[in-house]
Amino acid sequence: MSKKNDSSFQQTLVLIKPDGLKKSLTGNILTRLSETKLNIVGARVTKVSRKLAENHYYHLREKPFYPELILYLQGKIHKKEKILALVYEGKNAIKKVRQIAGATNPEEATPTSIRGSYGRITTKGVYENVIHASSNEKEAQREIKLWFKPNEIIS
Ligand code: UDP
């Protein structure tokens, strides 16, 4: 079977969120992610419009922390109005990246994971967890289309 027909061969979206950029963590995060031995097939720095942030976090629109979350992803909280978007590709890419990223709540994340090492919970209750990582294949495909044009992915 060729690699690309193998269902464990996946693409996943990573966002280094505004707090990650503000805290100068890009190098550390990319180094941690390189432990996966996955391939980077897309990378871009982009400003996050309100529409894009709302689309990305569509599934959380009813949550009490949603308005603050949208401001967070837009970089309005950190006065750093951009993110670094990456697409990683390879065998079990989604699980491998989620594992190194750590649990959503930085207080519950394994201390050596990216979120466990660098995340925090704000006084408003938002998890500033420095990185986004797609949670399943359907979400990954949806998210990659949101953040990248097809010709920006070099697989
Ligand atoms: N989030 C939060 N409080 C919560 C749950 C989520 O602030 O109780 C934020 C957090 O930044 C998280 C994002 O919303 O990364 C998206 O939530 P999701 O449940 O999709 O978690 P993830 O897939 O990022 O681990």
Ligand code: MG
């Ligand atoms: Mg999620």
